[in-house]
Amino acid sequence: MDKFRWCFIGTGRLANQVAKQILDSGNHEITVCFSRNEERCKEFAKQYHARSCVSSEEALRSGDIDAVYIVTPHNAHFRYAKQALEAGKPVFCEKAFTVSAWETEELIRIARQNRLYLAEAMWTWFSPCANQVKKWIDEKQIGEIRNASFTYHMKSIGYAPRVSDPKRAGGALLDITVYPITYAYRLFGYPKKIESNAVLKNGIDVSEEIVMTFEKGIKTTISASIVDMKGLEKMKISGSEGSISSSFYHASTKAILRKGLLDRQTYKSGNQLFNSYVDEFDTVASEIREGLLESRMVPLGSTLDVMRIMDEIRKQIGLEYNDLE
Numbered sequence: 001m002d003k004f005r006w007c008f009i010g011t012g013r014l015a016n017q018v019a020k021q022i023l024d025s026g027n028h029e030i031t032v033c034f035s036r037n038e039e040r041c042k043e044f045a046k047q048y049h050a051r052s053c054v055s056s057e058e059a060l061r062s063g064d065i066d067a068v069y070i071v072t073p074h075n076a077h078f079r080y081a082k083q084a085l086e087a088g089k090p091v092f093c094e095k096a097f098t099v100s101a102w103e104t105e106e107l108i109r110i111a112r113q114n115r116l117y118l119a120e121a122m123w124t125w126f127s128p129c130a131n132q133v134k135k136w137i138d139e140k141q142i143g144e145i146r147n148a149s150f151t152y153h154m155k156s157i158g159y160a161p162r163v164s165d166p167k168r169a170g171g172a173l174l175d176i177t178v179y180p181i182t183y184a185y186r187l188f189g190y191p192k193k194i195e196s197n198a199v200l201k202n203g204i205d206v207s208e209e210i211v212m213t214f215e216k217g218i219k220t221t222i223s224a225s226i227v228d229m230k231g232l233e234k235m236k237i238s239g240s241e242g243s244i245s246s247s248f249y250h251a252s253t254k255a256i257l258r259k260g261l262l263d264r265q266t267y268k269s270g271n272q273l274f275n276s277y278v279d280e281f282d283t284v285a286s287e288i289r290e291g292l293l294e295s296r297m298v299p300l301g302s303t304l305d306v307m308r309i310m311d312e313i314r315k316q317i318g319l320e321y322n323d324l325e
């Protein structure tokens with residue numbers, strides 16, 4: 001099988017991690033790349049044997065690419081995804097997919113009009129572990145769900161300048177809280193009620209507490225922070241007949257199903273998913289080759305609903321990005 005040919009828009013931290021892994025797999029190549037800083041873009045191109053382009057237009061005009069991977073800060077996702085779709089290229093775009101739901105709606109409209117593949121690189125749902133948790137819930141392994149709690153406390157404010165920059169749509173919500181929100185949505189559907197509080201500092205949300213109430217009164221609490229590691233990353237779902245838990249759930253390989261004191265089942269995925277992007281990129285490449293227009297793993301309806309939930313949270317906590325780059 002020929003290697004799948006990518007155009008990378010953005011050549012920062014994650015782009016480097018992904019590039020190393022997918023090139024090592026032997027299944028992919030990065031044909032062209034573009035990012036704002038020409039020197040850094042050239043370095044990336046040299047390291048991964050790609051052509052460095054001086055504009056996104058030049059990169060997207062390339063005839064020898066199969067899809068575009070957008071891995072810039074959140075504020076630039078919409079602009080480049082729209083450009084790529086208008087240039088007739090399939091798009092795989094990092095989370096958070098866009099800044100607002102209307103941008104996601106617009107991208108879906110253009111992708112459908114042009115019959116092009118479009119998907120969010122929401123890592124978690126390309127993982128066998130998260131899908132196993134969903135299977136247990138759907139099979140009612142723990143009976144009627146009562147409540148679920150998610151923590152995601154990661155002191156990532158210093159991880160990359162974009163995380164603390166309101167001009168690049170930084171903050172906890174779009175960077176990390178998007179994971180537990182998506183998780184809860186995939187398990188329980190669209191919430192009937194959303195209540196949120198946040199601490200805002202220098203134009204971004206540094207932490208937040210969100211309560212979402214779903215059908216049948218299922219209550220989910222989310223606590224997220226980019227300024228402390230207090231709660232780490234844990235998930236627990238409780239039902240009338242047991243519970244499911246998973247640590248580092250956004251990229252986990254392991255989940256535990258408990259039913260009574262002695263009945264304990266541990267799921268461990270064969271693949272070492274944590275820190276592995278190869279499965280995700282292999283899946284997207286094969287979906288595009290198959291002619292799909294969206295991903296089976298992360299349907300566009302899910303991406304759009306999550307963006308709508310995040311719009312509502314931003315409204316409640318008074319978070320506005322008025323000065324995006």
Ligand SMILES: NC(=O)c1ccc[n+]([C@@H]2O[C@H](COP(=O)([O-])OP(=O)(O)OC[C@H]3O[C@@H](n4cnc5c(N)ncnc54)[C@H](OP(=O)(O)O)[C@@H]3O)[C@@H](O)[C@H]2O)c1
Pocket residue numbers: 009010011012013014015034035036037038040071072073074076094095096121123160161162174175
């Ligand atoms: N799935 C995961 O596991 C995971 C993990 C981490 C991050 N992410 C997501 O990946 C994305 C990138 O994160 P990161 O940590 O890699 O960020 P980063 O290190 O700041 O890199 C961003 C890259 O985008 C470029 N860029 C910034 N603004 C641009 C613009 N307006 N036009 C063109 N290029 C631009 C930057 O170029 P310059 O150097 O010129 O500024 C840099 O190459 C975010 O959406 C983030 O949420 C996902």
